[in-house]
Amino acid sequence: MYNDNQLLSHVFYQPIQIMKLEELFCAKKDQSAYPFIIVLYEGNALCTLQGRKLQLSSNSVMFVDDVDDFHLLKASGSIGVVIQYRAYGPKLVSLLQDTTLMEHCSYRLMDLVKEIEREAKITVESNPFRLQKLFGEMLEELYHHLRTHKQQEDLWIDRVLNYMNLHFNEDLTREQMAEKAQVSPEHFSRTFHKHTGYTYSEYLTLLRIRESQKKLLLGMPKLDDLAQVVGYREGTYLSRKFKEIVGVSPTVYYQKSKRLIVLNANHTACLLALGITPVLGVYSPFLENIKSVPSSQKLKGYEYDITSNYKEIAVACPDVIINYSGGKEKQSLLSLAPIFELPCRQLSWREQFELIANLVDRREVYNHWLQQYDDQVAQCNQLLDRQLGARGTAIVWEIGSQAAYCLNSSHGRGSHILYEDLGFSRPDEIVTHNIEKTGYLTVDIEEIVHFPADYIFVTALPTKDFGKECLLTVLHSEKWQSLAAVQKKQVYFINQYELFYGYDPLSTAAQLQKLMEVLTS
Structure with missing residues (x-):
């Protein structure tokens, strides 16, 4: 229970002005007197704060009190x-514990933040709160x-592991590593072993x-050359250490059939397209309809989850684990x-397919598969040339229960x-939103x-009532009905x-077939 005269120590923050980042260059001194928050969506920005240079990258936030x-x-x-704000309270402190820069x-x-930008342009009478x-x-x-990132950053062990x-x-x-961690070598060794299960040298x-x-997955170099690349002076020492950990020599490992x-x-x-079934793999519902494999060869869950799958992966004794670029899961699987x-994010499906083909020595199978696909694309374009002529613009939507997502090639x-294959182009409206760099665009369903x-494709529809109601309202609106694609019956709800x-x-390949089916029906 609170005493009658007890004051709450809570601080209240009120936004007072919102401007584009570039407007800071020409902001008057009295305009920038209040503390502000910089949110960078895309690109890089360079600034100085209290005499030191700081660089902001995409998806970063900077707090400026001074x-x-x-x-x-x-x-x-x-x-x-840039969001300027005012603080009110009995005891004012810096926002978020003197934090300066938050990345990722x-x-x-x-x-x-984008919603805040949009709301700031609307009159107060619409909704003042x-x-x-x-x-x-x-x-x-x-x-x-x-809070979550401080817990990670406070552990010096993470910084050391990243450096290593x-x-x-x-x-x-x-x-050297103990000095970087600013702890004694003895304390370093104890903590390192407790955290990783290994001594530092191990x-x-x-x-x-x-x-x-x-x-060795991609070739068999001379052992002395390989030793130099990884930090050893000679191949014989590398070979001895390699056999201690892997169980076989580098030559045998290179030649053996790998458990993937x-x-x-x-x-x-x-891998399935290359004619290889992994010892363990993640299967989407689509893949399960294509390839029937025993449950013992499937990792639990549609998406990868290290916690529920670690033991199963360990029992399978893999020679290679294939995944996207990872963080914590990489550490635990090492x-x-x-x-x-x-x-x-940097590689197309073709580039990823090629790298995996090289990894499993199926280059010829890859070339044959890709040639068949490209032949199919050529046939599709001939058919579209006859039926559609010039392609025009196309847009792809996934409509969820709370928002709509416009997707780009990546x-x-x-x-x-x-x-990339059928010759359609991106509408100007999504190009101006820089979708070729961001990869997608999120908007309200309305x-x-x-x-x-010219062509609108909807590959997913909302499953919850709220999203369904929003979409129905849109589809019955005058604005939707006036769209050229709607009037020409070139909207496809797949x-x-x-x-x-x-x-x-x-x-x-399956998506190409489906898109051609709706375009030519």
Whole structure:
């Protein structure tokens, strides 16, 4: 129970001005007197704060309390927003515990900030409390991000492990790492072993041998050359350490048939297209309809989950684990096998398919499969040339229960086929939103009417009542009915989420067939 005269120590924050990032260059001194938050959606920005240079990258947030010591040096080509705010309370403190810069913030946070931008343009009479509510939700999301990441950053062991992962081929000593961690060598050794299960030297050796295995997956170099690459002076020493950890010599490992484990459905599909069934793999519902495999060869869950699958992976004794570029899961799986990582955001499905084909020595099968697919694409284009002529613009939507998602080639969902294979182009409305860099665009369901295209494809529909009601309202609106694609009956409600979710050779071939079916029916 509170005493009658007790004051709450809570501080209240109120947004007072919202501007584009570039407007900071020309903001008057009195305009920037209040503290502010910079949110960078895309690109990079350079600034100085209290005499030190700081660089902001995409999806980062910066807090500026001492506005007199802040200078924005460069923000060309960047997209961001500045939110000035006022603080009220009996005892004012810096927002979020003197935090200056937060990186890799969530997409939810970015979406909240965009909502704040939109709400700030609306008159107060519409809803005088919504802007404050959204700002509060943004601060709560920032606090959650800070709390979870502080716990990780406070552990010096994480910093050391990250450094070792990047510099394992250098002459790293325990004493050097202890100095980086700012602890005594003895305390370093105890904590390191407790956290990893290895002594420092054992873990360094493990990193070097795993890298050796990854190199051997793609060729058989001279052992002395391989030793130099991973941090050893001679091949004989590498060979001895390799056999201690792997159980066989580098030559035998290179020659043997590998036990493959795949931690996502797209790479499982790549192997299936090459005629290989992994020892363990992740299977989407679409893949399960294509390839029937015993449950003993399936990892639990549609998406990969290290917690529920670790024991099963360990029992399978993998020679190689294939996955996207990972963080924590990579660390925990390192003791089992080398992880062949593919950065999915940087590589197309064709490039990922090719790398996996090289990994399993199925280059000829890959070339044959891809040639068949390209022949099919050529036939499809001949048919579309006769029936449609010039393609025009196309847009792909996934409509969920709360929002609509417009997808670009890097996220698949059929858009890569339309834009890269079948000659359709992106509408100007999504190009201006920089979708070629971000990969997707999230809007309210009601906003899809503002993105006209010659052809509209909807690959997923909402499953919950709220989303269904919103979509029905849109479809019956005058604005929707006036769209050229609607009037020409060039809107296609495919609604096959599982089919269009995959970004791999098998899914792509099936998506091509489905898109041609609706375009030519």
